[in-house]
Amino acid sequence: MGIIIKPIITEKMTAMSEKFNRYGFIVERTANKLEIKNEVEKLYGVTVSEVNTLNYHGKKRARYTKSGILRGRDNHYKKAYVTLSGDDKIDFYENI
Numbered sequence: 001m002g003i004i005i006k007p008i009i010t011e012k013m014t015a016m017s018e019k020f021n022r023y024g025f026i027v028e029r030t031a032n033k034l035e036i037k038n039e040v041e042k043l044y045g046v047t048v049s050e051v052n053t054l055n056y057h058g059k060k061r062a063r064y065t066k067s068g069i070l071r072g073r074d075n076h077y078k079k080a081y082v083t084l085s086g087d088d089k090i091d092f093y094e095n096i
Contacts, residue, residue: 003031003039007092008079022083023090029055029078036080049085053078 008024016022027036033051040048058074084090 002043003028003035004043005077007090009092016081017090020083021088022081025080025082027053027078027080029076031078031080033080036082040082044090046088046090047085048082050083052081052083054081 005026005028008026013024016024025036025040031039033053036053037048037051040046056077056079058076060071060073062072063070
């Protein structure tokens with residue numbers, strides 16, 4: 001399995017990609033910026049100029065059910081914002 005788990009495709013990330021040429025990915029929690037940069041360049045054939053990462057701690061959740069309260073938490077994950085240089089673009093919908 002690679003370092004990149006999935007791309008982030010939301011309205012906010014679509015606006016960022018159009019305005020700042022920046023794309024978001026959910027990545028492995030152990031990956032560093034150089035590994036993320038090399039993986040994106042290899043997968044999409046683009047030139048990466050900058051990588052920013054954020055670690056998210058899973059939130060605690062509770063649900064009320066017939067059998068009582070179920071408690072748990074969301075998973076921890078890591079986001080990477082990748083800025084491309086020049087006129088490079090990533091099209092996530094080209095293979096559909």
